[in-house]
Amino acid sequence: MDKIGTRYDPRNLEKKWYKIWEEKGHFKPSGEGEPYTIVIPPPNITAQLHMGHALNITLQDILIRYKRMRGYNTLWIPGEDHAGIATQNTVEKKLAEEGIHRKDMGREEFLKKVWDWAGEYRKRIVEQIKAIGASCDWSREHFTLDENLNKAVRKAFVSLYKEGYIYRGKYIINWCPRCGTVLSDEEVEHEELEGKFYYIKYYFSDSDKYITIATTRPETMLADTAVAVHPGDDRFKHIIGKEVILPLMNRKLKIIGDPYVDPEFGTGCLKVTPAHDPNDFQIGLRNDLELIEVIDENAKINENGGKYAGLDRYKAREAVVNDLEEKGYLEKIETMQHSVGKCYRCGTIVEPSLSDQWYVKMKPLAERAKLAVQSGEVVFHPERWEKVYIHWLDEIRDWCISRQLWWGHRIPVWYCQDCGKIIVEEETPEECPDCQSKNLKQDEDVLDTWFSSQLWPFTTLGWPDENADLEKYYPTSVLVTAFDIIFFWVARMIMAGYHFKEDKPFSDVYIHQLIRDRKGRKMSKSLGNGIDPLEVIEEYGADPMRFTLAILAAQGKDIKLDTRFIDAYHKFANKIWNATRFVLMNIEDYDGTKLSEGDLKLEDKWILSRLQKTQSIVSNAIDSYDFNIAAKSIYNFFWSEFCDWYIESVKPRLNSDERTIVQNVLISVLDSSFRLLHPFMPFITEELWQKLDVEDGEIIASSWPELKKELLDEDAEEKYSLLMDKVRGIRNVKADLNIPPTSKVQAYFTGSNPDNETKFLIETLANCEVMEFQQNKLSNSVTAYAEEKYTIYVKLVEIDVQNEIKRLEKKLNKSVKEVERFRKKLSNEQFLKNAPEEIIEETKEKLQDATTTKEKLERLIEDLK
RNA sequence: GGAAGCGUAGCUCAGCGGGAGAGCGCUUGCCUUACAAGCAAGAGGUCACAGGUUCGAACCCUGUCGCUUCCACCA
Numbered sequence: 001m002d003k004i005g006t007r008y009d010p011r012n013l014e015k016k017w018y019k020i021w022e023e024k025g026h027f028k029p030s031g032e033g034e035p036y037t038i039v040i041p042p043p044n045i046t047a048q049l050h051m052g053h054a055l056n057i058t059l060q061d062i063l064i065r066y067k068r069m070r071g072y073n074t075l076w077i078p079g080e081d082h083a084g085i086a087t088q089n090t091v092e093k094k095l096a097e098e099g100i101h102r103k104d105m106g107r108e109e110f111l112k113k114v115w116d117w118a119g120e121y122r123k124r125i126v127e128q129i130k131a132i133g134a135s136c137d138w139s140r141e142h143f144t145l146d147e148n149l150n151k152a153v154r155k156a157f158v159s160l161y162k163e164g165y166i167y168r169g170k171y172i173i174n175w176c177p178r179c180g181t182v183l184s185d186e187e188v189e190h191e192e193l194e195g196k197f198y199y200i201k202y203y204f205s206d207s208d209k210y211i212t213i214a215t216t217r218p219e220t221m222l223a224d225t226a227v228a229v230h231p232g233d234d235r236f237k238h239i240i241g242k243e244v245i246l247p248l249m250n251r252k253l254k255i256i257g258d259p260y261v262d263p264e265f266g267t268g269c270l271k272v273t274p275a276h277d278p279n280d281f282q283i284g285l286r287n288d289l290e291l292i293e294v295i296d297e298n299a300k301i302n303e304n305g306g307k308y309a310g311l312d313r314y315k316a317r318e319a320v321v322n323d324l325e326e327k328g329y330l331e332k333i334e335t336m337q338h339s340v341g342k343c344y345r346c347g348t349i350v351e352p353s354l355s356d357q358w359y360v361k362m363k364p365l366a367e368r369a370k371l372a373v374q375s376g377e378v379v380f381h382p383e384r385w386e387k388v389y390i391h392w393l394d395e396i397r398d399w400c401i402s403r404q405l406w407w408g409h410r411i412p413v414w415y416c417q418d419c420g421k422i423i424v425e426e427e428t429p430e431e432c433p434d435c436q437s438k439n440l441k442q443d444e445d446v447l448d449t450w451f452s453s454q455l456w457p458f459t460t461l462g463w464p465d466e467n468a469d470l471e472k473y474y475p476t477s478v479l480v481t482a483f484d485i486i487f488f489w490v491a492r493m494i495m496a497g498y499h500f501k502e503d504k505p506f507s508d509v510y511i512h513q514l515i516r517d518r519k520g521r522k523m524s525k526s527l528g529n530g531i532d533p534l535e536v537i538e539e540y541g542a543d544p545m546r547f548t549l550a551i552l553a554a555q556g557k558d559i560k561l562d563t564r565f566i567d568a569y570h571k572f573a574n575k576i577w578n579a580t581r582f583v584l585m586n587i588e589d590y591d592g593t594k595l596s597e598g599d600l601k602l603e604d605k606w607i608l609s610r611l612q613k614t615q616s617i618v619s620n621a622i623d624s625y626d627f628n629i630a631a632k633s634i635y636n637f638f639w640s641e642f643c644d645w646y647i648e649s650v651k652p653r654l655n656s657d658e659r660t661i662v663q664n665v666l667i668s669v670l671d672s673s674f675r676l677l678h679p680f681m682p683f684i685t686e687e688l689w690q691k692l693d694v695e696d697g698e699i700i701a702s703s704w705p706e707l708k709k710e711l712l713d714e715d716a717e718e719k720y721s722l723l724m725d726k727v728r729g730i731r732n733v734k735a736d737l738n739i740p741p742t743s744k745v746q747a748y749f750t751g752s753n754p755d756n757e758t759k760f761l762i763e764t765l766a767n768c769e770v771m772e773f774q775q776n777k778l779s780n781s782v783t784a785y786a787e788e789k790y791t792i793y794v795k796l797v798e799i800d801v802q803n804e805i806k807r808l809e810k811k812l813n814k815s816v817k818e819v820e821r822f823r824k825k826l827s828n829e830q831f832l833k834n835a836p837e838e839i840i841e842e843t844k845e846k847l848q849d850a851t852t853t854k855e856k857l858e859r860l861i862e863d864l865k
Numbered sequence: 866g867g868a869a870g871c872g873u874a875g876c877u878c879a880g881c882g883g884g885a886g887a888g889c890g891c892u893u894g895c896c897u898u899a900c901a902a903g904c905a906a907g908a909g910g911u912c913a914c915a916g917g918u919u920c921g922a923a924c925c926c927u928g929u930c931g932c933u934u935c936c937a938c939c940a
Contacts, residue, residue: 007900266939266940277940392935395936552878632887741894741895834919843883
């Protein structure tokens with residue numbers, strides 16, 4: 001038997017075991033049993049692994065390891081996401097440091113650079129995922145920009161196009177001037193900011209009267225093509241059809257009536273800028289207004305902006321406001337709160353602009369996805385996220401899928417340069433089918449990253465090729481993710497699953513929390529409040545980190561993480577280590593003799609019964625995604641019941657002829673505990689299980705403990721629990737009287753004398769001598785501890801009688817209150833009439849017990865006095 | 866403007882109809898030969914507030930206040 005050190009040191013053992021598991025092929029599906037499949041939410045290659053990933057990966061790994069041990073044919077497919085904008089930004093930034101712009105090097109050269117970079121970072125993030133212990137099948141690793149994914153993306157695009165879901169059109173889009181691309185509505189984050197509300201006079205063309213219009217973006221007035229009022233607004237009805245002169249630009253604007261205008265807001269008059277505001281664009285369509293663009297793709301005023309051309313949008317705002325003021329057009333400026341859209345990748349304020357983009361019609365796809373959740377085909381855990389999901393689907397708008405980037409799946413669309421034909425095909429066309437021209441040009445844009453991500457649950461299984469894997473593992477079992485990507489990803493996967501595979505992509509969606517710092521703030525680089533999982537693993541080990549995350553994974557909305565917690569569960573790992581050390585030291589001579597009927601003592605029956613119950617709780621909890629309950633339950637069982645009570649109970653027997661029996665139970669409980677703990681703490685359990693040497697192979701591939709009903713023993717549990725009370729009673733007296741635990745006291749129990757087994761245990765655990773009961777009286781050498789079922793007299797050398805009276809009176813006080821409460825309850829006729837029989841019985845018993853205790857205490861105090 | 870979640874011990878949170886729980890922190894006593902990263906014993910709570918339902922409410926309902934978040938085109 002190998003010896004182990006006194007301290008748990010995760011450093012070497014984690015890397016060692018990960019390598020062995022992988023080499024032995026334990027991460028691959030066994031090929032037998034019912035399939036249980038998870039596809040990993042592919043982390044962005046730009047991301048440094050953070051605690052959110054750690055939580056996400058830990059929970060998936062718990063499920064996979066648990067199911068693997070339960071005999072499922074488990075498959076966990078790993079992979080990474082190419083993260084279009086984020087990656088391109090990162091590489092561009094790097095190039096900028098060398099003074100290079102991507103346009104200088106050209107598309108091909110730039111992409112080569114990105115691929116190099118991506119290769120490096122993919123490796124890095126894979127290493128980080130492995131460090132957490134993720135038991136995924138690396139032979140099936142995928143990348144969202146892989147060739148087979150590209151094939152899938154092209155097929156998806158072309159079929160959606162041919163079925164009429166994909167269209168191209170010129171609409172107002174969210175433009176990020178920093179990233180130089182369009183963003184989908186979901187990629188815009190809104191933030192409430194304090195802004196200014198400018199009131200501007202627009203004079204009528206035929207009089208010296210004017211109307212006042214309020215706006216937060218005066219620079220866009222350069223592109224105004226109308227003024228709108230509500231058609232039912234009595235104040236303005238009569239001016240509809242008249243014209244005003246646009247200040248600074250001296251353009252004539254027609255006043256139109258449009259129901260969009262809210263008479264209550266601002267002045268009730270709205271300047272209409274169809275090319276730079278989504279609502280104004282709609283008004284423009286309804287009223288056939290001219291579109292004038294004044295802001296270019298770099299957020300600068302273009303040549304249509306007259307003297308302001310070339311100015312940045314904010315500089316232009318200043319200039320416009322100055323001029324307005326100077327020329328007397330500015331009535332007043334107020335401050336107001338309004339929400340501003342920002343790019344979710346770089347934080348730049350987005351510019352609504354007119355642009356030609358590709359869209360997916362979402363309404364028809366959303367219907368099926370909605371039904372899936374309403375009918376229970378796909379179930380969210382916790383359930384409340386279903387509302388969020390359904391609501392989004394109800395309000396869904398078309399999805400802008402083109403991006404003006406280079407890093408991504410290029411749109412499979414070609415334009416004939418001669419006849420203008422648009423060709424949408426999976427394979428690059430040779431010539432134009434209409435005019436046979438070979439002068440074709442592929443669309444410059446790429447697809448939104450989420451367009452490929454939505455196909456992830458089946459592209460990772462080989463789609464669009466039909467194959468055995470797809471047949472066997474689709475639909476997958478569960479998707480584990482955080483709520484922040486329900487719209488981006490979860491909903492779209494469900495839509496895509498039904499559309500392309502005619503089946504759901506997964507049965508369950510488990511939504512976990514976001515990790516925040518201990519003050520509840522987002523972890524971010526700029527705040528410097530991040531906790532780096534790799535540093536945590538380095539300092540505490542992956543196992544304690546995993547256990548911490550699992551035990552904190554209750555159903556709230558975020559986890560406020562503090563390294564204090566990790567420290568606590570690091571101590572738990574150390575406890576496991578040392579308990580094992582103790583057992584190993586005591587089983588060196590174990591001869592392999594199995595137990596036979598009748599060998600077991602009370603404490604053996606008790607711990608084995610407790611173990612069965614713990615097993616049930618852990619299994620049920622994992623089955624229902626209650627990771628915290630599972631972790632807590634095994635923690636309590638192991639530390640408190642096994643270490644603090646069982647091991648302590650059993651120490652003397654290890655030096656007796658019962659040694660073999662105890663060895664048996666120790667090994668058996670430890671073995672099962674390791675198995676129950678393995679999904680949570682894979683490394684330490686593997687290491688120690690090997691030392692225990694109960695079975696060949698690795699624990700990762702061993703079986704989950706079966707519930708042994710014959711070991712459930714309510715009698716033993718009750719008896720042992722009473723014994724625990726008695727032990728606590730004696731310890732209590734000793735502690736209250738400052739008697740060192742090492743000093744042995746004599747204890748007498750009222751009622752029947754404890755049997756030998758119990759007597760022995762009490763003596764062991766409370767360090768006392770249990771004496772044959774005799775009629776005691778309290779005195780300056782005898783004190784007592786009273787409970788309803790017994791009284792313990794403790795014999796000592798000398799006692800401070802006054803202190804002792806105080807101590808007992810304090811207890812008495814509690815008893816009196818209890819008696820009162822139960823008595824009152826039982827004298828309530830309504831209670832007796834309505835409460836269930838068993839509750840009434842229970843209450844009666846409680847009153848009886850409390851009364852007994854109270855009377856005993858009164859007598860004891862009387863004795864002392 | 867809608868919607869959701871949360872307010873329980875000093876801190877972080879669990880419990881979610883029948884005697885207030887955990888970890889950390891705190892107090893006291895212990896180097897009891899697995900572990901001082903430990904053992905034992907404690908102190909500490911009108912379960913945000915106000916109503917209601919119930920024999921009984923931290924738990925269910927309504928409202929109020931506070932914190933957080935999501936959605937929404939109010940210029």
